[in-house]
Amino acid sequence: LKAKKKVKNLSFSNRGKTLEDEINETNLFYLNHQIAVIHKKPVPIQIVKVEYPKRSAAVIREAYFRTASTTDYNGVWNGYYIDFEAKETESKTSFPLKNVHHHQIKHMEDVINQQGIAFLIVRFSKLDRYFLLPFKILLEAWNGIEKGGPKSIPLKMFETSSYEIKPGFNPRIDYLSAMEKLITNKEK
Amino acid sequence: LKAKKKVKNLSFSNRGKTLEDEINETNLFYLNHQIAVIHKKPVPIQIVKVEYPKRSAAVIREAYFRTASTTDYNGVWNGYYIDFEAKETESKTSFPLKNVHHHQIKHMEDVINQQGIAFLIVRFSKLDRYFLLPFKILLEAWNGIEKGGPKSIPLKMFETSSYEIKPGFNPRIDYLSAMEKLITNKEK
Numbered sequence: 496l497k498a499k500k501k502v503k504n505l506s507f508s509n510r511g512k513t514l515e516d517e518i519n520e521t522n523l524f525y526l527n528h529q530i531a532v533i534h535k536k537p538v539p540i541q542i543v544k545v546e547y548p549k550r551s552a553a554v555i556r557e558a559y560f561r562t563a564s565t566t567d568y569n570g571v572w573n574g575y576y577i578d579f580e581a582k583e584t585e586s587k588t589s590f591p592l593k594n595v596h597h598h599q600i601k602h603m604e605d606v607i608n609q610q611g612i613a614f615l616i617v618r619f620s621k622l623d624r625y626f627l628l629p630f631k632i633l634l635e636a637w638n639g640i641e642k643g644g645p646k647s648i649p650l651k652m653f654e655t656s657s658y659e660i661k662p663g664f665n666p667r668i669d670y671l672s673a674m675e676k677l678i679t680n681k682e683k
Numbered sequence: 684l685k686a687k688k689k690v691k692n693l694s695f696s697n698r699g700k701t702l703e704d705e706i707n708e709t710n711l712f713y714l715n716h717q718i719a720v721i722h723k724k725p726v727p728i729q730i731v732k733v734e735y736p737k738r739s740a741a742v743i744r745e746a747y748f749r750t751a752s753t754t755d756y757n758g759v760w761n762g763y764y765i766d767f768e769a770k771e772t773e774s775k776t777s778f779p780l781k782n783v784h785h786h787q788i789k790h791m792e793d794v795i796n797q798q799g800i801a802f803l804i805v806r807f808s809k810l811d812r813y814f815l816l817p818f819k820i821l822l823e824a825w826n827g828i829e830k831g832g833p834k835s836i837p838l839k840m841f842e843t844s845s846y847e848i849k850p851g852f853n854p855r856i857d858y859l860s861a862m863e864k865l866i867t868n869k870e871k
């Protein structure tokens with residue numbers, strides 16, 4: 496039994512892939528199977544200097560990273576606007592809220608006000624566990640900090656108040672199944 | 684009467700602004716007034732070389748422009764997923780379809796299949812006229828080319844089959860009002 500479990504962990508562990516890679520693979524699967532149209536937004540760059548060499552492509556020679564004003568991913572599934580941020584933590588016990596930025600909270604609030612769906616996908620990398628955390632729960636924890644609450648969300652809270660995503664082969668991280676549960680619970 | 688018309692053109696003409704600038708202004712108005720959450724997607728860049736100088740920000744020293752796999756803008760309004768591409772033409776009589784790329788058509792088709800709203804915003808820059816062209820009309824013209832149809836959409840067609848947007852002060856290009864008409868007509 497132990498051997499079997501090990502094989503399973505081997506085949507479905509993240510194997511050093513980033514969460515972003517895993518979600519990009521998943522999104523490609525969704526797109527190719529006409530399940531959803533969800534893309535990673537490019538990193539915003541401030542371009543300062545571009546060279547235009549003869550007979551070859553333009554080369555950017557000076558540019559700077561800018562802070563994104565939104566989240567990592569958005570798109571459409573079955574008429575719903577979907578918007579989320581992907582986060583990894585090395586912690587085995589809780590998700591530190593310092594990983595989340597104020598502008599991301601603001602953006603997700605705006606999305607919810609327009610009746611979109613917003614959430615985090617959190618990977619506990621050392622545990623190979625994935626959760627879809629509804630924005631509502633994130634916001635409560637975020638607002639709680641000001642009132643002296645904890646600066647992180649315990650794994651236990653994920654187990655009770657979020658939707659666990661079991662990693663698989665294809666789709667790798669089937670977060671839309673978790674999201675359907677979220678929508679069903681909201682509409683109940 | 685002629686003088687009055689001229690004044691009007693002066694105050695509401697695009698004054699050398701790009702259509703992208705005008706739409707970004709409009710989106711900021713929508714965001715600040717909690718009307719919609721729609722953003723321009725950053726241009727995708729392939730980064731090859733980054734320098735990390737001491738005591739200052741990382742500098743990108745070699746990077747290349749990549750082809751976007753989607754459209755310019757997307758976001759959420761009142762529960763609807765919104766996705767569009769902005770295009771300008773200098774022509775006074777028609778919109779050349781060579782301005783539209785195959786991957787943009789493919790992406791908008793995918794969006795429509797997921798019950799999102801997809802369209803073009805076309806500016807006839809010389810005429811200071813703006814239109815919201817439903818994806819359906821664009822696709823018909825696009826598919827028509829293969830059957831020997833015209834390679835551009837005449838202004839007359841915009842006047843009969845799209846929604847004209849009258850430019851104003853704030854919001855500059857109130858495309859959501861045009862889009863509401865599109866949605867109402869679809870749901871009829």
Ligand SMILES: [Mg+2]
Nearest residue numbers: 567580581582
């Ligand atoms: Mg992220």
Ligand SMILES: [Mg+2]
Nearest residue numbers: 755768769770
């Ligand atoms: Mg464009």
